Amino acid sequence: MASRLASAVPRQGGRAKKDRSTSYLARSWPLYVMALPGLVLLILFSYVPAYGILLAFQRFNPGLGVSGSEWVGLDNFKYLLELPEFWRIVSNTFIIAISKTVMLQIAAVLFALMLNEVRSRFFQSTVQTMTYLPHFMSWVILGGLMIDMLATTGLVNRFLGIFGFEDIYFLGSNDTFRPVLVVTYLWQEVGWSAIIYLAALTAIDPVLYEAAAIDGASRFGQIQHIILPGIRTTVLLVAVLGLGNLVDAGFDQVLNLYNPVVYQTGDILDTWIFRSGLMSAQFSLATAVGLIRSVVRLILVAAGFWLANKYTDYRVF
Amino acid sequence: MSEDTSLGWRIFKVVNYIVLGAMALLAVIPLFHFFAVSLSDRAATMGGLVTFFPIRPTLASYELVMQAPNFFKSLVVSLERVVLGTILSMAVTILTAYPLSKTRKVFRGRNLLMWLLLIGFFTDWGLIPWWLTIKNLGLMYTIWALIIPPAMMPYNIIIMMNFFRDIPSELEDAARIDGASHWRRLLSIYMPLSMPAIATLTLFTIVFHWNSWFDGMVLTKDISQQPLQTFLRGVVIGADLAGLGLAPETAQFVNYSERSIRAASVFLAIVPVLLLYPLVQRYFVAGARLGSVKG
Numbered sequence: 001m002a003s004r005l006a007s008a009v010p011r012q013g014g015r016a017k018k019d020r021s022t023s024y025l026a027r028s029w030p031l032y033v034m035a036l037p038g039l040v041l042l043i044l045f046s047y048v049p050a051y052g053i054l055l056a057f058q059r060f061n062p063g064l065g066v067s068g069s070e071w072v073g074l075d076n077f078k079y080l081l082e083l084p085e086f087w088r089i090v091s092n093t094f095i096i097a098i099s100k101t102v103m104l105q106i107a108a109v110l111f112a113l114m115l116n117e118v119r120s121r122f123f124q125s126t127v128q129t130m131t132y133l134p135h136f137m138s139w140v141i142l143g144g145l146m147i148d149m150l151a152t153t154g155l156v157n158r159f160l161g162i163f164g165f166e167d168i169y170f171l172g173s174n175d176t177f178r179p180v181l182v183v184t185y186l187w188q189e190v191g192w193s194a195i196i197y198l199a200a201l202t203a204i205d206p207v208l209y210e211a212a213a214i215d216g217a218s219r220f221g222q223i224q225h226i227i228l229p230g231i232r233t234t235v236l237l238v239a240v241l242g243l244g245n246l247v248d249a250g251f252d253q254v255l256n257l258y259n260p261v262v263y264q265t266g267d268i269l270d271t272w273i274f275r276s277g278l279m280s281a282q283f284s285l286a287t288a289v290g291l292i293r294s295v296v297r298l299i300l301v302a303a304g305f306w307l308a309n310k311y312t313d314y315r316v317f
Numbered sequence: 318m319s320e321d322t323s324l325g326w327r328i329f330k331v332v333n334y335i336v337l338g339a340m341a342l343l344a345v346i347p348l349f350h351f352f353a354v355s356l357s358d359r360a361a362t363m364g365g366l367v368t369f370f371p372i373r374p375t376l377a378s379y380e381l382v383m384q385a386p387n388f389f390k391s392l393v394v395s396l397e398r399v400v401l402g403t404i405l406s407m408a409v410t411i412l413t414a415y416p417l418s419k420t421r422k423v424f425r426g427r428n429l430l431m432w433l434l435l436i437g438f439f440t441d442w443g444l445i446p447w448w449l450t451i452k453n454l455g456l457m458y459t460i461w462a463l464i465i466p467p468a469m470m471p472y473n474i475i476i477m478m479n480f481f482r483d484i485p486s487e488l489e490d491a492a493r494i495d496g497a498s499h500w501r502r503l504l505s506i507y508m509p510l511s512m513p514a515i516a517t518l519t520l521f522t523i524v525f526h527w528n529s530w531f532d533g534m535v536l537t538k539d540i541s542q543q544p545l546q547t548f549l550r551g552v553v554i555g556a557d558l559a560g561l562g563l564a565p566e567t568a569q570f571v572n573y574s575e576r577s578i579r580a581a582s583v584f585l586a587i588v589p590v591l592l593l594y595p596l597v598q599r600y601f602v603a604g605a606r607l608g609s610v611k612g
Contacts, residue, residue: 024425030499031416031424038413039430041469045450046437052446111340114333123334129598130341133348136590136601138528140546144553144583145347148354148576153365155350191344195602219321220329244439252531256554270444277445278535290443301439 056288062281076288085272086289093268096178096249100185101242107190109235112197113227117219131191143256146184147171177262185253200234201227233312240311243304247297269293355379355580362574378581381573387562388582390541391548394460395527398544402464402526407519409468414477415503438471451536462536463529463544470525473518480514481507517600527589549586553579 051066056076058069080086111131118124134142149155150170157167170176208226217225251270258266269289277286308314349369354362355378356371366372382388416424417431447466456462484507492502508515533547540548540560551560558575 028424028499031419032426034412034499034503035416035424035430038409038469038474039433041409041465042433042437044454045447045466045469046440047433049442049446049450050440052442052449055445055449114337117330117333118337123337127337127341128602129595131344132598132601133594134344136524136528136594137587138530138546140530140550140554141583141587144549144579145351147554148351148579149347155347155368158365158368187344190340218323219326255531256550273444278448283445283449287443287445290445294441294443298440 053287053291055284056291058284060283060287062283072284076284077292080285080288080292088264089267089269089272089289092265093247093249093270096181096254096266096268097246099178099182100250101245103182104186104189104193105235105238105242107186108193109197109231111190112194112201112231113223115194115198116201116227128191131194134188135192137188139252139256142184142188143253146180146257150180171257172259172261174262174265177258177266181250181253181257181266184257185250196238197231197234200231204230237308237312237314240304240307241314243307244297244301246300247293351580352584354574355577355584357574357577359574359577362576377573378577379585381563381578382561382581382585385561385563387540387548387560388545388585390562391543391545394533394543395545397460398463398529399523399526401460402468403519403522405464406468406470406473406522407515410470410473410477410518411503411508411515413469414474414481415499415507417474417478418481418507434471434474448535457536458538458542460542463526463532466532467525467529470522473521477511477514477518480511484510513600513603517603520597520600524590545586549582552582 054066055069057071057073058066059072059075060066060069115124115127118127151157152167152169156170157165160168168176170180204226208230209222212222212226247269249268249270251268251274254266254268254271255274258271270293273286273290273293276282277290346369350367353367353369353371356374356376357367358373358375358377361367361372413434417427417434419427421427451457451462451466456465488506488510489502492506497505528546529544530546530550533542533544534550537543537547540551540562543551548560551557556575556579558578561578
């Protein structure tokens with residue numbers, strides 16, 4: 001199925017000649033009716049919210065609305081730049097997001113390479129089924145699970161206790177909170193993220209292996225000279241198309257695992273926007289932070305697509 | 318393929334099987350442990366005695382959660398949003414993907430719509446503008462706030478569009494010459510031939526709606542409007558068992574273990590996913606490939 005889609009290119013022309021007895025609209029109006037609901041939703045929820053960024057340049061008062069609130073120019077941004085807390089959430093976001101993205105890609109590639117060496121179909125699919133499972137659970141569920149497992153009386157500390165470790169309060173210490181985020185994220189996503197690399201591995205021409213074997217290459221040699229070059233493009237693509245994720249440290253995960261004690265290392269842009277905007281009703285400041293985040297993300301996404309276009313034959317559609 | 322029989326490779330293979338097996342176990346162990354906790358009695362869970370098997374098994378926690386009025390209210394909200402949300406979203410997906418799968422000649426304005434879709438997909442105006450828009454549209458505090466805003470899923474539309482494009486145009490040409498309208502062609506040719514993609518995207522959408530919790534937290538008035546995952550967040554993450562809404566005479570938590578009540582709530586919420594998962598896993602994987610391999 002995947003390969004059929006991979007070859008999908010726009011078919012230009014190729015249709016039979018137009019029926020000239022009817023006008024374009026008489027034939028084609030259903031297409032416009034079909035597209036209408038999607039277009040309306042798209043405009044309402046992807047374009048209309050754009051006016052909301054005006055709040056970032058106001059001292060927004062919900063009672064007065066956007067038109068009635070006082071305009072303050074760049075004051076909100078100036079205030080943010082001088083706020084130590086702002087720089088803390090910026091650096092937390094990048095540190096957490098970069099660690100998660102880099103570690104996940106490395107782990108997923110290794111996992112795919114390892115699975116690819118398994119000859120037993122049954123073992124392979126069992127491992128896959130089991131490792132995909134956490135991907136389908138929300139962070140409310142996983143958060144509940146982790147809070148219980150990582151508590152001082154939890155399973156992890158009981159296990160470590162066997163080896164004589166003191167109890168560690170994983171979610172209540174600034175030394176351990178970020179590593180916990182990274183490890184639990186890998187735990188959730190490694191299997192699922194490996195799918196794309198497994199697909200790339202199965203696409204490698206078996207003739208290459210035969211030829212290498214005849215030349216006397218060991219399996220390690222084949223991995224080095226056939227397999228790694230074979231998945232290079234995929235690895236590169238995933239990396240550049242994921243650039244936008246560098247401002248996304250994982251709102252769902254952090255909001256369900258953090259607590260005020262670990263704000264120092266764990267508070268990120270999205271959780272701060274949520275707390276200051278919707279909990280404390282500081283709409284303008286939260287919108288300003290959101291706007292900065294969106295602009296950086298857009299630049300990263302655009303850069304990612306530009307790179308993908310330049311160095312591979314990737315096209316969006 | 319001839320196998321490498323060197324000592325180094327054989328050692329690697331053994332280690333490989335062990336590591337992969339351990340990773341697979343690690344992925345499900347927390348669930349097993351939590352399941353055991355949900356079935357164990359107060360003394361065992363509070364004393365930290367439960368590992369992978371329930372100690373003095375009891376269904377007390379499950380009975381308690383199932384008696385909780387708020388549990389059922391939120392379950393109803395969840396079912397409502399899953400059913401309505403999935404139907405609406407799939408209708409929009411199929412209806413938008415069909416015109417987009419045509420050429421510019423057949424559907425004038427096709428590229429404009431495609432660009433609008435992609436730009437919309439990649440821009441994110443932020444939390445507050447999103448929240449304000451939903452509020453200003455009058456959707457706030459209604460079930461529609463959870464259903465309409467996410468109904469247009471650009472990613473699904475692009476997958477669906479690619480699937481439609483792959484259907485041989487000869488089939489459509491024949492129908493067109495027979496005088497079939499676009500509606501008929503979509504219903505009688507494109508949709509029946511796209512069932513694998515439709516099934517996959519439907520499952521993705523169901524899981525999306527079942528798992529969503531944040532919108533339920535900020536777009537609803539009170540606990541009576543919250544979907545299951547949002548309700549669960551209060552109980553499990555907020556550790557607030559009062560959220561269960563039990564009558565005072567029932568809520569004698571001294572007789573229960575709070576840990577196993579939380580674990581039981583989690584399990585009741587993931588039972589549908591766990592039951593369906595083995596059956597539908599291949600669809601999910603097919604879907605992940607549909608989205609990722611293209612290009």
